[in-house]
Amino acid sequence: MVRVWFQNNFIYQLNTSKALFFNNNIVKSIVASSLAIVPFAIIRALLLVCSVISGYVGWHAFALWLDQLQQTLMDFMPILMNAFMALHWAIRNRRSVTHFLTVNICSLLFISRAISNDRLFFLDISIPIALFSGIIVNYCLDRFIGQVDKQLGAQTKNIKNTVLFFFSIFTISFCTFVMSFLAHHLFSLVPGYIENALQHSYPQTFSTGLLYIVLRCIPWFFGLHGYFLFYDIDANFLAEAQANIAAWHAGHADLNILSPEFYNIWCTIGGTGSTLSMLLCIIFTKNSSHRHIIGPSVPLAIFNINEPLIFGLPIVMNPVLIIPFILVPAVSYIIAYTATAWHLVPAISVAVNWSVPPIISTWIGTNGSIAAIILNFIIIAVGMLIYAPFLQRWTISKKNNQQQHLFLPPTNLELMPNHRKLKDEKEYMEALDHVHQLQSSGHFILYFQPQVRLSDRRIIGMEALIRHKDNDGKISPPVFLQYYDRLNAMPDIDFWVMEQAVSYLRQHLSHNTGMTLSVNVSPQTLVDKRLFNVISRILSEPLPAGWELEIEITESQAVNAPEQVAEVLAQLKLRGIKIALDDFGAGYSTLNYLTRYPLDKIKLDRSLVIGLGKKGGLQFLRQVTKLCQITECHVVIEGVETEDELRQILIEGVETEDEMALVRSAGIELAQGFLFWRPLPIDEICKVLEKNNASKEAQDQEQH
Structure with a gap:
């Protein structure tokens, strides 16, 4: 019973929390920006390696030049990380x-200048400041743009640009003020204590040393190099260690156990996480599924560079492998500290750069101690024993394809903007340009196309259709809707059409009765939270007598939330609104729509009319019509352009006086197309309806 509860509740909650955590925009942008600077980090590390080697062989001038170059790359990494965060957030x-x-870089430079008085302040930015600035700026900017789009809509681009411009300035000013306030005044809140803690935050005891190594490993879960985050602390730590070694050589102090060299030699063998042990596990495991990572990882691991391994397996965002990644250095620390404290191995007495290969660095740092070399091998072996079961567990999870398993990293992070992402961004920007051109070169208007009852060719309704009229009077068809769809702005278009159509109805068409006004609504609009507010507003006054409002689902677009759409349509039905399915038989149509949605009308796509000329086309159309009749919906055939097409629809091309009488038996009740009426502006529609009403009255008088 307890096991069942554990599986159904505890593990479920962990999986849910994991999914929410991994799909958080902030987490994704941090990991993506970390991944983006990996090439720079590797190049910088290789430059440092070359600098160290050059120094050992006596090329001191060249070594200094390489060291300055790698330091320059290090100085620019925070700016690069901040820029990549902005890039990732914007594209996603x-x-x-x-x-x-623009806003991110400006904010970061302003913040840096407010904090630093140095002339080269832009090279004095730390990774934590770059991350914190990026998170605050991106979050504020994204939320505000969303609110502007929601409140101002797609028809006020110039106003939106103005508002966004001033908000961008506000964001830069706000973030600069907050960061500079924290930097200059936080220490004064707790006088002396915080500043003293930061100046002496490097480890000095066994417990603080253990905490130090754990804290340096944890950021790698997000792809953040602990060395970059602890850069200022490590600089003080290194200066303190070098001063202690110098004092020890002079006989003025005892040699400390803890130093940067201690961590480099014992706890970062192959790189942070002592990943050389992991790499050896993969090498010595037959048929390992991770062998593909050996090639790019081994050459760099020799110099303690492990980015290919960390991002290639990956260890980043991997709930399983991050455990040994932290545990192995911690265990290595305990073993090495204990052995040094018990004088089994000598303390590190020679400064050794972290890029010196393992074993060699141990030999140099301990002045050739054989015991230290043996301990080095023991620590590597212990690390392999710890890594092995975790690698095996992760491999089993991958083979079983347990994509939602608690111990698997997410597979859909899409961390970096790949080719498809860049293509999407290009299309998005092109859509913005087209929308801007539309709004600056003219305005939108409505046309109306009548729907005709085939039995007597009377107009029983009309569909409102959006058009664009430029400043020269040219009317464009709705091909521009693709740009609004690309911008996720279709709700704004649909709401405008709905409000304008009902307004036209009240102003110009109210004297006509017994008719239906149809408006197209995209799936985006049906799940928009503003829909019912708009419906309530336009129906705050009853429609003219005899009129009904009908919403046509634009079925040629995919419905991504069918359950939610079905619920929304049911609520619309309760408000007296008719529901029609548009373009049935094309696009994303499925038979499931006929039973899932509460439909009143089904509009058959013109593709079915075009298919009448093919063998079996007519029979297929009739079967589709019969299928639609099962749902007790009215059937409309769209796109009828010629008499021949109409005749085929009715009685398979045979002309008789009774062809209209066969309409009902064929199941086709209504039609819409150029054969009857093209889409017309409101003034011409009024004339058409007057003639239609006059003809109807004349027929009624003849019948009497």
């Missing part, structure tokens, strides 16, 4: 890359 959320990059 379909925002303007230029806008996000």
